Amino acid sequence: MLKDRSLLCDSVRIGEGIYEAGVEGLTVTNPATSACLGNVPNLGGTETELAIRHARKAQADWAAQPAKARAEVLQRWFVLIVENADDLARIITLEQGKPLKEAKGEVLYGASYVEWYAEEARRIYGETIPATSRDKRLLVIRQPVGVVAAITPWNFPNAMITRKVAPALAAGCAIIVKPAEQTPFSALALATLAERAGVPPGLFTVITGDARRIGAAMTSSPFVRKLSFTGSTDVGKLLMRQCADTVKKISLELGGNAPFIVFDDADVEAAVEGAVVAKFRNTGQTCVCANRIYVQSGVHDAFVAALVKRMRTMKVGDGQAGDTDLGPLIDVSAIDKVQAHISDAIANGARIELGGTHHSLGGTFFQPTVLTGVHHEMRIAREETFGPVAPVFRFDTEEEVITLANDSEYGLAAYFFTRDLARSWRVGERLEYGMVGINTGLISTAEAPFGGIKQSGLGREGSRLGLDEYLEAKYLCVGGIDEGN
Numbered sequence: 330m331l332k333d334r335s336l337l338c339d340s341v342r343i344g345e346g347i348y349e350a351g352v353e354g355l356t357v358t359n360p361a362t363s364a365c366l367g368n369v370p371n372l373g374g375t376e377t378e379l380a381i382r383h384a385r386k387a388q389a390d391w392a393a394q395p396a397k398a399r400a401e402v403l404q405r406w407f408v409l410i411v412e413n414a415d416d417l418a419r420i421i422t423l424e425q426g427k428p429l430k431e432a433k434g435e436v437l438y439g440a441s442y443v444e445w446y447a448e449e450a451r452r453i454y455g456e457t458i459p460a461t462s463r464d465k466r467l468l469v470i471r472q473p474v475g476v477v478a479a480i481t482p483w484n485f486p487n488a489m490i491t492r493k494v495a496p497a498l499a500a501g502c503a504i505i506v507k508p509a510e511q512t513p514f515s516a517l518a519l520a521t522l523a524e525r526a527g528v529p530p531g532l533f534t535v536i537t538g539d540a541r542r543i544g545a546a547m548t549s550s551p552f553v554r555k556l557s558f559t560g561s562t563d564v565g566k567l568l569m570r571q572c573a574d575t576v577k578k579i580s581l582e583l584g585g586n587a588p589f590i591v592f593d594d595a596d597v598e599a600a601v602e603g604a605v606v607a608k609f610r611n612t613g614q615t616c617v618c619a620n621r622i623y624v625q626s627g628v629h630d631a632f633v634a635a636l637v638k639r640m641r642t643m644k645v646g647d648g649q650a651g652d653t654d655l656g657p658l659i660d661v662s663a664i665d666k667v668q669a670h671i672s673d674a675i676a677n678g679a680r681i682e683l684g685g686t687h688h689s690l691g692g693t694f695f696q697p698t699v700l701t702g703v704h705h706e707m708r709i710a711r712e713e714t715f716g717p718v719a720p721v722f723r724f725d726t727e728e729e730v731i732t733l734a735n736d737s738e739y740g741l742a743a744y745f746f747t748r749d750l751a752r753s754w755r756v757g758e759r760l761e762y763g764m765v766g767i768n769t770g771l772i773s774t775a776e777a778p779f780g781g782i783k784q785s786g787l788g789r790e791g792s793r794l795g796l797d798e799y800l801e802a803k804y805l806c807v808g809g810i811d812e813g814n
């Protein structure tokens with residue numbers, strides 16, 4: 330199944346110690362078949378504290394390295410990830426379910442963060458500030474925060490890890506990562522390749538096991554100076570509270586509820602393709618998925634007809650099959666949430682234009698679904714669906730749709746299609762979101778700052794801004810310079 334079977338690693342390395350899964354291990358299953366893929370160690374607070382101790386030691390040496398040396402290790406890690414992309418993609422599809430072609434895309438996307446921060450590692454500049462007195466010199470240097478803890482989700486089990494580990498290592502930090510219990514093998518494979526690239530023992534540790542206990546040890550330790558979390562808003566709030574006692578620096582990449590707006594003057598065909606990417610990537614299980622599709626009255630019926638026609642061409646199936654466009658949802662609770670949103674919408678007057686129920690493949694496969702006649706009082710408008718359901722809302726004016734689009738506690742991504750230049754500026758500036766796609770449904774890239782506002786998170790990942798999350802600015806004030814004193 331894999332070219333390099335050693336990449337399917339089921340043990341955890343902490344310092345020089347190796348922890349095997351054993352009978353108490355956590356079982357990992359393939360969401361497409363429910364087959365057992367293997368077990369990983371079910372570790373907790375004690376092992377996390379040991380990992381923190383090793384991280385502290387390794388971080389001091391790592392930070393003392395020249396920036397070029399850190400950059401070279403990251404560059405080697407990047408090369409190894411790309412060289413092993415097919416195996417890493419297959420591991421993603423096996424444990425998360427997305428189609429292989431999307432999984433390969435995720436691996437290369439994740440690798441691009443490693444490449445980007447291998448380059449940024451050599452450009453962590455400080456500054457001098459003109460002093461107000463002759464005998465002083467003012468300087469600012471930027472130093473690594475120290476030991477970082479990271480907790481990541483199942484939907485992008487590779488890229489959500491490199492998007493944290495790469496800037497952390499580039500900044501001179503050590504990092505301990507707890508992956509989602511559903512998808513640990515991608516994380517363990519990345520750690521294996523990092524070790525081969527020359528990342529020293531203890532500097533980047535993947536720890537699997539009891540989320541609450543591991544999280545409690547991470548958030549309560551005074552030696553962990555930063556928590557970077559990607560996941561649901563509810564868990565993000567919990568971890569933010571847990572970090573308060575030790576006043577940690579935190580980054581939160583949380584839930585979304587993206588509006589996708591199509592104006593009368595849009596290229597409808599381009600808008601349909603944009604909606605397919607923004608809505609159905611990873612079977613609708615991405616934080617930046619279009620959760621609400623608003624279409625202006627003049628093109629509403631044409632858009633719905635074109636979207637339904639386009640969706641009928643998409644194939645639901647096992648992600649390992651080459652022609653699959655939509656894989657399974659991650660688990661039964663995901664299916665239940667999707668069905669609940671559809672049932673609530675229908676009960677409140679929505680119409681099913683396509684799909685609307687479980688797929689004939691059974692399990693956690695679901696039909697791609699298009700609803701019309703939806704409104705803001707429905708759950709599907711207020712909650713993150715995280716599945717292959719496209720609710721289409723009709724609107725009349727620009728002012729009306731901006732109000733509707735902003736009517737959410739989330740603020741991660743938004744999208745709109747128009748060919749009016751003035752409107753693109755007006756709407757782009759007024760949408761209350763961290764990221765806005767204009768005439769495109771695919772915005773994520775390592776060069777740009779990824780992140781949200783309101784209850785979608787704090788901080789940014791990627792771009793030059795992403796490095797600041799792992800650095801502290803230290804002010805040095807040098808006095809007694811003036812010989813006259």
Ligand SMILES: NC(=O)c1ccc[n+]([C@@H]2O[C@H](COP(=O)([O-])OP(=O)(O)OC[C@H]3O[C@@H](n4cnc5c(N)ncnc54)[C@H](O)[C@@H]3O)[C@@H](O)[C@H]2O)c1
Nearest residue numbers: 481482483508509540541544560561564582583584585616
């Ligand atoms: N903004 C982003 O960049 C981004 C990216 C991916 C996913 N997400 C969001 O993540 C959610 C889906 O992912 P999920 O289901 O894995 O989210 P989740 O919050 O349930 O889990 C995320 C991680 O948190 C861990 N966790 C859960 N409870 C914990 C606790 N009490 N203490 C410590 N760790 C705990 C889990 O084990 C997992 O590793 C969606 O809301 C999605 O929008 C956001």
Ligand SMILES: O=C[C@H](O)CS(=O)(=O)O
Nearest residue numbers: 484485614615616617773
């Ligand atoms: O859902 C999580 C990811 O951040 C989505 S993306 O691949 O970065 O757009």
